[in-house]
Amino acid sequence: MSYIEVNHITKSFKVAKKKSGLKEAFKSFFKRDYKIVEAVKDISFSIEKGEIVGYIGPNGAGKSTTIKILSGILTPNSGKCKVGKMTPWLDRKEYVRKIGVVFGQRSQLWWDIPAEDTFDLLKDIYDIPEERYLKTKEELVEKLNLKDIINVPVRQLSLGQRMRCEIAASLLHEPDILFLDEPTIGLDAISKQLVRDFIKRINKEKKTTIILTTHDMSDIDALAKRIILIGKGQVLYDGSLQKLKNNYANKKYIKVNTKDAINIKMKGVLKKVKEKDGYAFIIDSKQLNISDFLNVISKQVQIEDVEIDNENLDNMIVNLYEDLKI
Amino acid sequence: MRAYLSYFRLRFITCLQYRAAAWAGIATQLFFGFVYIMVYMAFYESGSAELPMELPQLITYIWLMQSLLSLVSMFYKDEDIFSLVRTGNIAYELARPKNLYFMWYFKIIGDRLAKVLLRFVPFIIFLLILPVPYRISLPASLPHFLIFIATMTAGSLLMTTIITLYPIITMHTLSEKGIVGIIIAFAEILSGIVVPIPFFPKFLQVISKCLPFQYVSDLPFRIYVGNIGINDGLYGLLIQIIWIFIMGTLGYILMHKSLKKVVVQGG
Numbered sequence: 001m002s003y004i005e006v007n008h009i010t011k012s013f014k015v016a017k018k019k020s021g022l023k024e025a026f027k028s029f030f031k032r033d034y035k036i037v038e039a040v041k042d043i044s045f046s047i048e049k050g051e052i053v054g055y056i057g058p059n060g061a062g063k064s065t066t067i068k069i070l071s072g073i074l075t076p077n078s079g080k081c082k083v084g085k086m087t088p089w090l091d092r093k094e095y096v097r098k099i100g101v102v103f104g105q106r107s108q109l110w111w112d113i114p115a116e117d118t119f120d121l122l123k124d125i126y127d128i129p130e131e132r133y134l135k136t137k138e139e140l141v142e143k144l145n146l147k148d149i150i151n152v153p154v155r156q157l158s159l160g161q162r163m164r165c166e167i168a169a170s171l172l173h174e175p176d177i178l179f180l181d182e183p184t185i186g187l188d189a190i191s192k193q194l195v196r197d198f199i200k201r202i203n204k205e206k207k208t209t210i211i212l213t214t215h216d217m218s219d220i221d222a223l224a225k226r227i228i229l230i231g232k233g234q235v236l237y238d239g240s241l242q243k244l245k246n247n248y249a250n251k252k253y254i255k256v257n258t259k260d261a262i263n264i265k266m267k268g269v270l271k272k273v274k275e276k277d278g279y280a281f282i283i284d285s286k287q288l289n290i291s292d293f294l295n296v297i298s299k300q301v302q303i304e305d306v307e308i309d310n311e312n313l314d315n316m317i318v319n320l321y322e323d324l325k326i
Numbered sequence: 327m328r329a330y331l332s333y334f335r336l337r338f339i340t341c342l343q344y345r346a347a348a349w350a351g352i353a354t355q356l357f358f359g360f361v362y363i364m365v366y367m368a369f370y371e372s373g374s375a376e377l378p379m380e381l382p383q384l385i386t387y388i389w390l391m392q393s394l395l396s397l398v399s400m401f402y403k404d405e406d407i408f409s410l411v412r413t414g415n416i417a418y419e420l421a422r423p424k425n426l427y428f429m430w431y432f433k434i435i436g437d438r439l440a441k442v443l444l445r446f447v448p449f450i451i452f453l454l455i456l457p458v459p460y461r462i463s464l465p466a467s468l469p470h471f472l473i474f475i476a477t478m479t480a481g482s483l484l485m486t487t488i489i490t491l492y493p494i495i496t497m498h499t500l501s502e503k504g505i506v507g508i509i510i511a512f513a514e515i516l517s518g519i520v521v522p523i524p525f526f527p528k529f530l531q532v533i534s535k536c537l538p539f540q541y542v543s544d545l546p547f548r549i550y551v552g553n554i555g556i557n558d559g560l561y562g563l564l565i566q567i568i569w570i571f572i573m574g575t576l577g578y579i580l581m582h583k584s585l586k587k588v589v590v591q592g593g
Contacts (some may be wrong), residue, residue, distance in 0.1 A: 068417060071421055072420065072421070073417050073420040073421060075586055075587070092420070093423050093424070093425070094423070096420075096421050096422060096423045097423045099421070101417075101418070101421045103417055103418065106413075106414070106415050106417060106418060107415070107418075108415075108418040110336060110340065112340045112343050112344075113336065113339055113340055113343065117336060117339060118336075120332065120336075121329075121332045121333065121336050123332075124328045124329040124331075124332035125329040125332070125422050125423070125424055126422075126423060127328075127329070153343075
C-alpha cells in the first residue's frame, strides 16, 4: 500500500453556457443553459513517501483540480483517495495539518503587513509549539534567504521575494506532504534556481513528499524523477522522466533552406513540411542517421542552410501533446 | 481559540497601518451625526404630533450610533472575505486545520472591533465637550449602563452572525452584488440605523420585532438613553441570545452545505 493512493477520481463542474453579445446575454438572463465539464475523469495513481512527482499537462488539463482534491479543498464526484489512513475531503481538518500547499497564482500572506506577522498567525492556526516554531522559522529564513524581506509589508515585495515567503509560510508546520501548484510562475532565473534548490533540499533532509505542477519543463528536469502527464482530465503517462526522454529524444528537427523542390521517401523520415524558404523535417535518428539523410538531400538539391534542432524538454512536451492530441 | 484571537490581533495591526483612514472615519461620522441631529431638531421644532423619544435622548442615540457604527452597521463591503470567494483564494482558507465559519466570524468581528477601538476614545471625548444641545448625555442610570454594556456586547455578536452570512451566501451566488446587496439594504433599515425604530409606522414595528436586526443596535442604544426600561432590557437580552443562536446555526449549516460543492474560481 502506497502512501498516497488515488483511485478512479472523477470531478465535474456545472458551467453556465453563455454566448457573447447583447442578445445572447439577454436570453441567458431568463433561461440559462448549463453544461457539465469534466475536469478530471477516472484518475488513478499512487505515490510513495519521500517522492518528488511532477504533475504536468496543458492548461485546463485538470492539474489544479487534482491538487485541490488531494489537499482536501474539493470533493470529487466519485472515486477514492487515501493519504496515510485519511481521506482528504472527509478528514479535512485533521488532514490539512500534515500538508502544505503553495498556489503559485494566489497569496496566503496578508497584503498590508509584513510576512512575519502572517507567520505568527499560522503558528497559532497550526498550534505549533513556540520553540519548534522559532526553530523552523529560523531554518526557513536562512535557507530561503528571507532575513531582509520578512519585516517588509508584503505589498512592497517583488514576486520572487513574495514567492519565497509563500513557500516558507507553507512549511512552518513541517508538513509531510507539500503540494506546489506552479511555484515558479513568473519568477526570474535566479529566483527559480533558489526555489528549486530549496525544494530539493527539504525533500532530502525532511523526506517531504512533494507533488509539483508546472509548465516550466526545466523545473521538472531539475526536480522530478517521475512525472504524471495528464490531459483532458485523464492520466496519459505515468513513469520516469528518463523513459519519456528516451522515447522522444531521438526525434530530430531538421530545417533545410533551399529554393529547389525536395522529393524524398526514406525510412525514418516522420514528417515533411514545406515552408517559405525550404522544408522542415522530423526524423527518427534511431532509424536514420542524420548524415545519411543530409547526404541524400545534398545530392538532390542545392542546400543554402541547415538547422538541426536538438530536442529539448519543452519541444518534447509540445510533441507529446500533439501526438496524444491534447 | 488562540488562532481566532490571533486573527483579531492581525486585523488590528492591519487597521493601524491606515492612520488616515481612521481620521477620515471620525470626520465622516461627525459630519453625519451633525446632519442627522439638525434634521431631527427641525423636525421636533415644527412637529405637533406625539413623538416617541425626547430630543436629548435622540441626540445621544445618534451619537452612540455614530461612535459605534462599525460594531453595529449591517453594511459590509469588506473586500477581504468576498474576494476570497470571488477570486478563489478560499483555497488557502480551506487548507487550514480550522473551522472556516469561525475563522470568518472572528475575522469580521476583529475587523469591526479594531475600527471602533481605534476611533472610539477621541470621538467620545469630543462629543462630551460639545456645546449643550449637541452634547452626548450620560447613561440614564448605572443599571441602564450595565445592561447597555451587556446588550451592546450581545448586539455585536449578533451583528457578526448576520454579516458572516453574506460571504456564505456569496459562495452560492459567486458575487456579493445582487441578493446580498438587497439583504444589506433591508437589514440597514430594519436595524434602526437609518431611522430609529420608535419612529417606524406601527405595522413596520411589528414586522421588525420578529426579525433580528433591531436587536443589534436599537435595543442597547435605547436602553442607554432610558427609552427602554430595565426589565424590558433584560428581556431584550434574552431575545438577542436566542437570535445569536439561530443565526449562528443557520450560517454554520449553510456553510457546511456549500463546502461540499465548493468551486474554486480562477483556476
